[in-house]
Structure formats: C-alpha cells, structure tokens
Amino acid sequence: MPSPSPRPPRRLTRRLVQLYAGLALYGASSAFLVRAGLGLDPWDVFHQGVAERTGWSIGAVSVAVGALVLLLWVPLRQRPGLGTVSNVFAVGLIMDATLALVPDVRGAVAQGALLAAGVILNGVATGLYIAAAFGPGPRDGLMTGLHRRTGRSLRLVRTSIEGTVLAAGFLLGGSVGVGTVAYALAIGPLSQFFLRVFALRPLDPEPAPAAVPAPA
Template identity: 40%
Template sequence: MYQLSWKTYLSWSYLVRMIVVISGLFLYALGIVLTYRSGIGLDPWDVFHQGISKHTPLTFGTANIAVGAILIGLSLFLKVYPGVGTLLNMLLIGSFVDLIIRLNLISDPGNIPFLLRLLIDVLGVAVIGLGTALYISPRLGAGPRDGLMVRLQEITKIRVSLVRAAIEITVLVLGYLLGGTVGIGTLLFALGIGPAVEASFYLIKRLQKYLRL
C-alpha cells in the first residue's frame, strides 16, 4: 500500500488541500446555521443533533461532534479507517456551528414572513452543497456518516441509495422524538442537497485548472 511520507504533509499542495477542506467544513457549518435560523426544519442528522442537545448538556454543535466520534468508533469496528478529512469533519463542523451561533454571525431573523424564512433555508442548503463539494474534492477522507454508509452498503449488498435512506429516516425519526425541528425545510434539504452538491462540483471542476487539489 502507498504510504504518505512526512514530506507529503509538509508540501505546498497538501497545505492547499487542507485549506480547501477546512474552508468547505466552515461553509457546511454556515449552511447548517442558516437552516437552523430559518426555523422551518433541519436535515435529518441535524434534527437528531438538535434533539440530543435538548436532553443533554451538549450544545447543538457538540452533539454533532459526539455523534461523529461515535460513528467513527463504529466504523473502526467495521474496519473503516478515517482519513484526515474524516477527523476534521468530526471536529470542525460542530465547532464552527457553535462558534457561528455564539458570535451571532447569522442572527435569529425573528418574526419575518415565511417566504423569507424559506429563502434563508434554501440559501443554507446551497451553502451546505458548496461546503460538501469543497471538503470532498481534495480527497482527504469522507465524513463519518458517509464512510459508515458506504461500509454498510458493502456488508449488506443493498443499493447505497436505500442504505442512505434507511439511515437518514432512522435518525430523523429519533431526532423528531427527541424534539428536533422537522418541517418543510427537512423536505427541501432532501430534495435540494443532491442538485446543490452536483452544481458545486461542476463549479469546482471549472476552477480546478487554477487550483492544485
């Protein structure tokens, strides 16, 4: 197996890849906070994280970190080994979410019309899509949830779309029972995240001749 040397980690190209990953994770967190502030529903995993935060001392962001750590542990049991990007995903998204909320970078919109809340939510999904494409593009490791999904598909031989749907429905129901916010925003995420990621990958590919990813 090809092993990365210490010189690889000190190279300029590796540093650029790390910056892209971290930027993507920040944008992902920013998108989460936008959907959170819209108040019309979160994506399935964040419904779960929010539900956990309502019944534990954990904040919304630290619940994200805790769940990611548990999933990495479960993935290790299933012989899925995390990459640098996997660990950064687990640590930074939740940290950035809490930081953005604490600094009030995206303030609570208050009693604004539903249509504006809808636009905030759609913007959040678009930003999550861009963040996803950015942190995946440097190929430093999938997120904890994606790695587990792929491994379960390999074990069960069930189509990956069905495995993903089963996982997300499970966490959505658990999150809802714990008091997480489910609404039209949850549906918008389900319908919009695929096109948002696809469009973001297209834009990134158009820029790749200027970046060494």
C-alpha cells in the same frame, strides 16, 4: 541537479484550503438552517433533539455523535483520513460559533431567504470538502461501509440511516418541516454540481527536456 517542481506543494495547499473552507462553510450553513426555523437535515434533526434532552449545544452534540459514529467504522474496517477526523470536530465547533453570531429571524421572507442560503451553501461546502479527497465524513463513511459490508444498494442504506435518525430526532424534539424537505430534494443535485466545480484537475505532465545538439 534540477530543483523539484513546486506544483505538488501548491496542490496540497489547495486541497487543505478546500477541506477546511468546506468544513467551516458546512458548519455555518447548518447554523443558518437552525436559525431559519423551518426544519433541518436528518442528522441535525437528531442532533437538535439530543441537544433538547441533554442541555448541550447542538454543535457539541454533533461532535459527540460524529465521534461515536467513527467508532462504528472499526467493525466495518473503514479507514479514516484527515478529512474524516477534521469533520468530527470542525463542523460542530463552527456551527456553535455561527449560532452565537447569527440571531433567530422572523417572518416568512427572512426565514425562506436564510433557508435557501443554508441549503445552497451546504451544497457548496459538500463539493469543497469532498473534492479535496481527504476522506469522507464519519456519517458518509458509515453509509459506504454498510453498503460494502451488506451488499445493499447505497440508496437503500442511506435512506435507512437517515430515516432512522430523522425519526429519532423528531421524537426527541428536533425540528422537522419544509426545510427538511427542501434540503432532501436540493442537496443531491447541488452537491453533484459543486463537486464538478471544485474537482482538482490532473497535474500537467512535466515538459520533456530540450534536446541537446550532438557535438559536431
């Protein structure tokens, strides 16, 4: 009896490595944007604003908000995957850990460099964990679920959600600035590029068994 091919386990291992490397990098890159002090992406503006009001860390707020958003999946009949649940916890925890290690920076050059690093690495992280195909993050799943249930365009749904959390975060004291604009302009093209880079290639078909000559 032939032994099973080792390729599927290796493929699963690669997917898991991509998933958790992507989530870790996402949390770290988000922390870079915080330390750059030039403005955050819309959801982190909201997380930071809530953190300012509650005294919680921004990572803890990210975990709590992610869990609450995941509850909104229930009426939308969205089904979470391993990546969805991992996203809720991993990103916020890594974000807080990175903030504990990386100090604030001063000066336009240092802030700009950290901002650029944060945005680019965030694009890398998005490509990694989405290409792993273990399910969307809770916020992305909310967007796609509302798109499917309402029939509105994905762009309109995303703009509405992110515009709402950005405005709420700003009113709560979250950081909005040039970094917010840079993130909004760059993250789409970066994510699309790195999704192609990290896409999993289809498995090669099993080779056909060698023909056995018929007995003479």
